[in-house]
Amino acid sequence: MLLDKLINYLKLDKQEFLFQFNSHPNYPSALAFSDTLNFMGVRNDAYELDKEYWDELPEEFIAIVDNSFSLVKKTGSQYSVYSDKAKTLDKKELHQKSTNFVLLFEKEKTESQNHSVTDYTPFVYAVFAIVLIYSMWTLTWYEALFNILSLAGVYISLEIFNQKFGNTSAVIGSICGDTAGTQSVNSCNKIINQDKTSILGLKFSDFSLIYFIGLAVLGLFLPVTSFIIKGFTLASLIAIGYSIYVQGVVEKTFCRVCLLIITILAAQLFIGLFLFENLYFDIKIALLSFILWIAAFSLILYVNNTLEQKENLQKSNAKNLRFKRNYDLFKRELLENEKVTFTDTETFFVGNKEAKLHLSIVSNPYCGFCKDAHKIMENLLQRYPNDISVQMRFNYSPDPNNDKSANLISDFMYTYKNKSANVFLDLVDYWFETRDEDKTRKKAGTASGSEDLTPLINMSAENRNSGLNFTPIILINGYQFPDKYDREDIYYFIDELTEDEEI
Numbered sequence: 025m026l027l028d029k030l031i032n033y034l035k036l037d038k039q040e041f042l043f044q045f046n047s048h049p050n051y052p053s054a055l056a057f058s059d060t061l062n063f064m065g066v067r068n069d070a071y072e073l074d075k076e077y078w079d080e081l082p083e084e085f086i087a088i089v090d091n092s093f094s095l096v097k098k099t100g101s102q103y104s105v106y107s108d109k110a111k112t113l114d115k116k117e118l119h120q121k122s123t124n125f126v127l128l129f130e131k132e133k134t135e136s137q138n139h140s141v142t143d144y145t146p147f148v149y150a151v152f153a154i155v156l157i158y159s160m161w162t163l164t165w166y167e168a169l170f171n172i173l174s175l176a177g178v179y180i181s182l183e184i185f186n187q188k189f190g191n192t193s194a195v196i197g198s199i200c201g202d203t204a205g206t207q208s209v210n211s212c213n214k215i216i217n218q219d220k221t222s223i224l225g226l227k228f229s230d231f232s233l234i235y236f237i238g239l240a241v242l243g244l245f246l247p248v249t250s251f252i253i254k255g256f257t258l259a260s261l262i263a264i265g266y267s268i269y270v271q272g273v274v275e276k277t278f279c280r281v282c283l284l285i286i287t288i289l290a291a292q293l294f295i296g297l298f299l300f301e302n303l304y305f306d307i308k309i310a311l312l313s314f315i316l317w318i319a320a321f322s323l324i325l326y327v328n329n330t331l332e333q334k335e336n337l338q339k340s341n342a343k344n345l346r347f348k349r350n351y352d353l354f355k356r357e358l359l360e361n362e363k364v365t366f367t368d369t370e371t372f373f374v375g376n377k378e379a380k381l382h383l384s385i386v387s388n389p390y391c392g393f394c395k396d397a398h399k400i401m402e403n404l405l406q407r408y409p410n411d412i413s414v415q416m417r418f419n420y421s422p423d424p425n426n427d428k429s430a431n432l433i434s435d436f437m438y439t440y441k442n443k444s445a446n447v448f449l450d451l452v453d454y455w456f457e458t459r460d461e462d463k464t465r466k467k468a469g470t471a472s473g474s475e476d477l478t479p480l481i482n483m484s485a486e487n488r489n490s491g492l493n494f495t496p497i498i499l500i501n502g503y504q505f506p507d508k509y510d511r512e513d514i515y516y517f518i519d520e521l522t523e524d525e526e527i
Contacts, residue, residue, distance in 0.1 A: 029106035030086070030095045034129075036064050043338060047345035054125055057093050061129060062519055067407075068129035075119045078126070086127040089118065093127075148182070155240060163246055166299040170253075170292055171243040177236035177288045180281060184229045185324075189331050199281045225332070228267075230324055232285060235260070237320045239292070242313060250300040252313045257296040260289045349513070351520045355527070357506035364490045364502045366417075371479045372436070374445040375405055375413035381522050383414045386487050386497040389432055395456040397496035397511055402449055404518060411522045416452070419495060420477070420484045428461045430477070435468040437475040501527055 031038045044063055048056035058070050068086070083098045094107035096118070103118045105111050113121065152175050159168040183195050221228040239256065242249045264286050271278045347353070366384070385401050387394035401414050420433055432455065440448045455464045487493070498505040498514070500521065505511065521527055 027093060027107055029110050030093065033095050033106050034061075034064075034066060036066070040064070043341075046339070047341070047343075047349065049346045049350040051346060054088070054093075054127070058127060059516075059519060061127075063515060065407075066129050068127050070125065070127045072124045073126050074124060078119070081126060082128060084129075086129060087118075087122045088125045089113075089122045094122075148179075152179070155244065158244065166295050167243070167246045170246070170295050171240065173288050173292050173295075174236050174240040174243050177285060178233065178240055180285060180288075181229065181233035181236055184281065185233050185328075188227070189335055196281055199284060200279070224325060225328060226325060228263075230328060232263075234317070234320045234324050235263075237324075238313075238317050241316055241320075247301050247303065248306075249309060249313070250296070251303045251305055252309055254296045254300060257289075257293045260293060264289055348509075349516045351517055354506065354509065354513075354517050355524070357508055358500060358503045358527075361504040361506070364492070364499060364504070366415075366483075366486055366490075366502075368479060368483045368486060369415060371483055372416040372418070372440055372448075373413065374416075374449060376410050377413060379411055379413045381412045381518075381527070382501055383412060384417055384499040384502075385414065386417045386419065386492045386495055386499070388419045388495045389436075389455060390429070391495045394496040397498060398452060398456060400498075400511055400514065402453060404514070405449070408518065408522065412518075417483055417487055417492075418480060419487055419493070420480050422477070422481060430474060431465060432461050433477055433480060434474040435465050435470050437477065437480065438470045439468050441475070503527075 027041075028038070031041055041060060041064055045051060045056060045060040048059060050056040050059075054070055058068055061068050073081075085096055087094060087096050089096070089105050089107065092107045094105045097104040097106070099112075101114065103113050103115065105113055105118070155171060155175060159171040163171070180195070180199075187196060223231075235256070239253065242253055242256075246253070267282055267286060271282060383401060383404070385397055387397060398416070401416075404412055405414060418433065418436075420429070423429060436448070436452065439451045451464065451468055454467055458464065492504075496511075498511060500514075505514065
């Protein structure tokens, strides 16, 4: 299911969204789609609403149009629809092509998630800039033009290469024509995505990338390499003929981006034949060129196989996570634990006191692993301020020889009693970030005196009596979070937990 336009409009990380969506136990249902949006920070509510009431909907909502989840935007009397591509429909067409499902959403103001570990764009641009400056500075105009064409070929081929692994290319989209109802989009997809060529796993478009990388490197050594380059540009006639044959005869449709690459190849062929100097054949240069092509081929083959393995692992992981994130299984594991009942439910209590879902976190300020658990609780309080409550149950034992520990807990107690819950949470977070008692006391604004820590001592005794000695431990309405799950997995179940009357 392609959702490029919808994902881009909501400014979500495409790979992360698709991974979470595909790994949902109910994929590809509306519930899976709604839960994934919630997980990505887009709060939403789903309804089955008759079309006669759609005029009362907000200007933006999500519906199922042409069997695909789509963002719908009212623009006057027309509706702009975004899914895998953008299109415009009138009211009658929209009603005919969509179901009664609507999803109202609100994008939370969270930090952008569009981070990619494999984002090589700055490096590519830097290399292109160096090659361009060098060519313009040291080579003749036609040699520099030849290198510019090689860079253009590398860039377009690289965009096509990336599309194989689910990355959306704005460049390819603009060249092919990213407009609904045009044949060009289908033509590009048909030619590029359904390429049946396979040599060691590489497609015809992959060899285009290898070819242009080799020419870009050889072009830096012009005019010495002009004879070798002429030979390769002549050989490109085979690729041009094959591409035209596939498009015109086999598929009976033409791809704009393929025609652009053919134009680049033809221009380089003209420059090589009529403008390059007629130097003699040099066996050393030929040998170095052969090594260059082998290196370029090996590099692309390695990257291609690595990305394919990564993609296969992600698909396999997504299938496994559908099982792990099944709420019924999680609930069974949760309820298998004996329920713990606390008498002290007021100390360090934050969130909505009337909430049906109550979380307890048993921790220790000096526990290194507790920082991440507290961060999870804080995130949940921010996302679900009206649906959950949290009690922080610190394990504390008085120690006459450790004034710093007593002062730290006293600072927590003072802030909790005299300031807002947000200030208290901020102080706890500050402590786990700095691990400095003096700075924490200064931030709390407390004097040298200490608070009555009897409630906390009693709370710690309750924790021990319930066998809650190791930290951190998360409890959901008194049931200990299952050991078979990672603490971060609570994000996937929180919506269903808040609605589960049995829990």
